[in-house]
Amino acid sequence: MGKAKRSYTADHGVRSLNPSSPSPARRAALAVDALRHGWPLRFLNEGGEAITLLPVETAIATDATSGNMLISAARAATLKLANQIEAAVPHAPVLIRGGDPFSLSEALPIADPALDLRHPFKGPFRAEALDWADTAQAALELARIAGILPAFLVDPDQGGEAQELLAGDVEARADTGLLKIASRARLPVHATEEAELVAFRSTEDMREHVALVIGRNEGSGTPLVRLHSECLTGDVLGSLKCDCGPQLDAALHAMAEEAKKGGWGVLLYMRQEGRGIGLINKMRAYSLQDQGFDTVEANQRLGLPDEARDFPVAARMLGLLGVDTIRLMTNNPAKVDALENAGVSVAERVQHQLPDNPFNARYLATKRDKSGHLLK
Numbered sequence: 001m002g003k004a005k006r007s008y009t010a011d012h013g014v015r016s017l018n019p020s021s022p023s024p025a026r027r028a029a030l031a032v033d034a035l036r037h038g039w040p041l042r043f044l045n046e047g048g049e050a051i052t053l054l055p056v057e058t059a060i061a062t063d064a065t066s067g068n069m070l071i072s073a074a075r076a077a078t079l080k081l082a083n084q085i086e087a088a089v090p091h092a093p094v095l096i097r098g099g100d101p102f103s104l105s106e107a108l109p110i111a112d113p114a115l116d117l118r119h120p121f122k123g124p125f126r127a128e129a130l131d132w133a134d135t136a137q138a139a140l141e142l143a144r145i146a147g148i149l150p151a152f153l154v155d156p157d158q159g160g161e162a163q164e165l166l167a168g169d170v171e172a173r174a175d176t177g178l179l180k181i182a183s184r185a186r187l188p189v190h191a192t193e194e195a196e197l198v199a200f201r202s203t204e205d206m207r208e209h210v211a212l213v214i215g216r217n218e219g220s221g222t223p224l225v226r227l228h229s230e231c232l233t234g235d236v237l238g239s240l241k242c243d244c245g246p247q248l249d250a251a252l253h254a255m256a257e258e259a260k261k262g263g264w265g266v267l268l269y270m271r272q273e274g275r276g277i278g279l280i281n282k283m284r285a286y287s288l289q290d291q292g293f294d295t296v297e298a299n300q301r302l303g304l305p306d307e308a309r310d311f312p313v314a315a316r317m318l319g320l321l322g323v324d325t326i327r328l329m330t331n332n333p334a335k336v337d338a339l340e341n342a343g344v345s346v347a348e349r350v351q352h353q354l355p356d357n358p359f360n361a362r363y364l365a366t367k368r369d370k371s372g373h374l375l376k
């Protein structure tokens with residue numbers, strides 16, 4: 001691998017963050033917003049050096065070009081550019097260079113493995129040493145949070161006005177203490193008339209999570225809890241590719257039964273689509289699954305973690321509802337561990353397995369064989 005030669009234009013020269021710049025949390029929020037809008041990010045590192053990264057998927061500066069692209073190790077591996085050690089962490093960053101500068105239209109098929117069948121011939125490229133790995137890792141994580149492809153043009157020409165931040169700002173997003181109950185109202189549902197919807201809001205996160213509380217918490221014991229992650233395809237459209245819809249329905253009915261017996265239940269509906277990679281990246285994963293990859297491989301091929309959910313937020317929601325001990329409906333021991341690590345006591349794991357169908361059998365088998373789900 002050759003050493004990257006970075007040239008700094010006047011715009012990318014040595015400088016430090018403006019002292020009147022917003023707080024780290026605010027810079028991180030503005031960065032996510034910038035990625036959604038297709039604006040570049042300008043990372044300032046401790047040495048005061050700047051690196052500008054333009055998101056390949058959303059960029060609005062259509063004339064932008066760059067000699068270098070930042071992609072995931074997994075993507076680099078499929079382009080035969082990363083060695084096995086790098087590809088062992090599929091969402092680690094890799095810097096690549098082509099013969100000519102990349103335009104955005106050339107960069108997109110390099111970024112998106114779901115386009116490989118339509119764009120089979122790419123390259124040649126070579127990987128270069130990356131001496132700003134923390135910055136690169138932060139950029140890929142922000143892309144994941146923004147729900148876009150983890151790929152950037154590096155120090156592009158004509159990339160447009162950039163949003164400034166530091167690599168460490170990403171960690172400032174982890175503060176779940178800002179989540180509050182915003183509103184609550186009675187919500188009779190199919191499963192039971194005895195339900196209340198509680199909506200949560202955080203100034204740190206645009207996603208509005210909700211909890212459906214079934215029955216009454218009047219010292220009526222440890223609640224039955226289901227942590228359900230949003231699945232638009234399964235929950236709303238009745239997709240057969242996963243088990244989310246039937247699991248949601250069965251959980252609500254189990255809680256309704258519990259309430260009839262004097263107990264109660266809480267359904268946490270977390271707006272963390274696709275286990276935290278977002279709807280559009282999940283659709284890309286589905287497209288890769290149609291090419292033969294399983295659910296874990298598909299996420300990894302996209303350069304995204306196969307589990308990117310934020311469980312401390314769920315713990316915080318339970319805390320705001322006054323719940324510290326639960327009986328958790330899940331087949332996923334990692335979910336139990338994640339909630340325990342976030343301070344929730346899981347008194348019991350309640351099996352939550354629904355019948356499979358020809359379309360989701362492989363998905364469920366992969367959960368069992370690769371993700372450690374306790375499925376029969």
Ligand SMILES: Nc1nc2c(ncn2[C@@H]2O[C@H](COP(=O)(O)OP(=O)(O)OP(=O)(O)O)[C@@H](O)[C@H]2O)c(=O)[nH]1
Nearest residue numbers: 229230231242272273274275282285295330331332
């Ligand atoms: N990335 C990705 N996400 C998926 C896929 N299929 C379903 N999902 C998402 O997975 C989430 C549902 O996971 P859960 O039902 O909470 O499942 P779990 O944690 O694996 O285990 P259980 O609690 O046992 O159901 C939802 O956010 C879905 O959108 C897929 O193939 N790829």
Ligand SMILES: [Zn+2]
Nearest residue numbers: 231234242244
């Ligand atoms: Zn689903």
